[in-house]
Amino acid sequence: MEPFEYANPATLKEALSLLSPKWGEVDVLAGGTDLLSLMKDYIHTPKRVVNIKNIKELGGITKTSSGLRIGATVTMEELLENPLVRAEYPSLITAAEGVSSPQIRNMGTVGGDLCQRPRCWYFRLGYGLLAKDKSGASLVPTGQNEYHAIFGGGPAYFVSASSLGPALVALGATVTLVGPSGSRKVPAEKFFVIPENDSAREVDLKPEEILTEILVPAATGVRNATYEIRQRELLDWPLVTASVALTMKGAVVSSARVVMGHVAATPWPAPQAERLLAGKTVTESVAEEAAAAAVVGAQPLSHNSYKVQLARTAVKRALLEAVRRKV
Numbered sequence: 001m002e003p004f005e006y007a008n009p010a011t012l013k014e015a016l017s018l019l020s021p022k023w024g025e026v027d028v029l030a031g032g033t034d035l036l037s038l039m040k041d042y043i044h045t046p047k048r049v050v051n052i053k054n055i056k057e058l059g060g061i062t063k064t065s066s067g068l069r070i071g072a073t074v075t076m077e078e079l080l081e082n083p084l085v086r087a088e089y090p091s092l093i094t095a096a097e098g099v100s101s102p103q104i105r106n107m108g109t110v111g112g113d114l115c116q117r118p119r120c121w122y123f124r125l126g127y128g129l130l131a132k133d134k135s136g137a138s139l140v141p142t143g144q145n146e147y148h149a150i151f152g153g154g155p156a157y158f159v160s161a162s163s164l165g166p167a168l169v170a171l172g173a174t175v176t177l178v179g180p181s182g183s184r185k186v187p188a189e190k191f192f193v194i195p196e197n198d199s200a201r202e203v204d205l206k207p208e209e210i211l212t213e214i215l216v217p218a219a220t221g222v223r224n225a226t227y228e229i230r231q232r233e234l235l236d237w238p239l240v241t242a243s244v245a246l247t248m249k250g251a252v253v254s255s256a257r258v259v260m261g262h263v264a265a266t267p268w269p270a271p272q273a274e275r276l277l278a279g280k281t282v283t284e285s286v287a288e289e290a291a292a293a294a295v296v297g298a299q300p301l302s303h304n305s306y307k308v309q310l311a312r313t314a315v316k317r318a319l320l321e322a323v324r325r326k327v
Helices: 012-017 035-040 076-081 083-088 090-097 102-107 110-115 165-170 271-277 284-294 306-324
Strands: 005-007 026-029 048-051 061-064 067-071 174-179 182-187 210-217 222-229 240-249 252-261
Touching: 012 174, 012 210, 026 035, 061 083, 067 083, 067 110, 076 083, 076 090, 076 102, 076 110, 083 090, 090 165, 090 222, 090 240, 110 165, 110 210, 165 222, 165 240, 165 252, 222 306, 240 306, 252 271, 252 284, 252 306, 271 284, 284 306
Parallel strands: 005 048, 026 048
Antiparallel strands: 061 067, 067 210, 174 182, 174 210, 222 240, 240 252
8 A cells, every 4th residue: 555644643623633635635544444446546545544443433333312423433332232222223233233243343433334435346446436437438338237226327336334223213313524624424324435536436435524423313113124135144245235224103104214224325214115014014915015115216227136125025025124123
């Protein structure tokens, strides 16, 4: 990798003073499970790396009056072991369990999971976020696209790599971003964005900002679940996931959130399925109907039409798992 300056600030204020207003000059280091790979492959060549792992105010999981605060540097393992998370947020637990490597669970952070760059092989091989050839045409729609997006229609065809993103969107979480002008809170659903060019990012984060915490609303009485479909159970990303959060009135759904993962450049909500579920009891047939509604509008590429059926199956099984859970 290219040589770089290493900074190890003790406070958030100090860390912010070390950032740059321009992408590419400075990178933030937490667990490093993604950044180091990017640097080794010369996808990122920062002049300075700012380690935030030792900033105490960025850690910890605490109960708040409105739900749960998860610090950005909380590791996946800490998330899995926390009794507050395990009690109310099974959708997050299942998503974190999908990170099957003990080493990555102990190093990788929640904030890093949300901010990690795409795993798309075109991007990782240096073709840029939008994977265009010299003529400006995308290489993906007729190329090696078996793991790429089936929603969104471009110009970005990679899939969001975040394990926790779909569940956090379904739960109505908010992320806090802090920069030189102060802090701002962004709904998780709007934090993930589809870039329009190769110089953009996949998240609503400015180069001078740091993601400091995730705020998750209380989920007492909210039936939530995540279902993942994988090619193999070893260290790998899922082919498709679905996260659901159902607010119930007795056995009837009063409101629903259904969010699919690894099918688009962002966690992908399914509003048709959400509307169909409202006012109904989730039975096998209702779950099947909602799953069919979730994949309406899918636009598979030349080699990934199989993901449509997988997404449908993931939504159905996530719904059935959610209503089976005791609250």
